[in-house]
Amino acid sequence: MQPTLVTWLLIAFGVVTLIPLFVAQVSMLVSPNSQKTKEIIIGKGEDWRDKTHFKMAVGAAWADWLFFVPIFVLGSIGMALAKPWGYALFAVAGACSLYINIILWFTEKEYVYPSRGPLRYYSYYWGFFMYWGALALIYGLTRLTGAFL
DSSP states (O other), X not given: OOOOHHHHHHHHHHHHHHHHHHHHHHHHHHOTTSHHHHHHHTOTTOOOSSHHHHHHHHHHHHHIIIIIHHHHHHHHHHHHTXXXXXXXXXXXXXXXXXXXXXXXXXXXXXXXXXXXXXXXXXXXXXXXXXXXXXXXHHHHHHHHHTOOO
């Protein structure tokens, strides 16, 4: 299960996609009510819509750092070391990305899409997480089953 060019490209795409998210999540954990955090998470001059919106953002930040980040990092390391468990964890990280972004499609699109526009929404604010998640899930599973050489 030696890493291929696709392995390295998916790791790189994941890192580039996820680093800004991880920075935003740290801001959310360190100072959730600061104006800087609000600008990073919901937009310049924006405020939390209600307590549920705020609590969802805090919960997502904690879940990302306690669950998703370790799975992504360990999966990437495992794939780089040519370990089957790395491909399994990478596939799980991809599934997690798909899962939360399906939820965000229904809970956040009406707010984020108008303020960011279609290009930014379907690329960074939502699209890249879906694209990377689907590719990571499919790639990890196909490597584990031997369907991808």
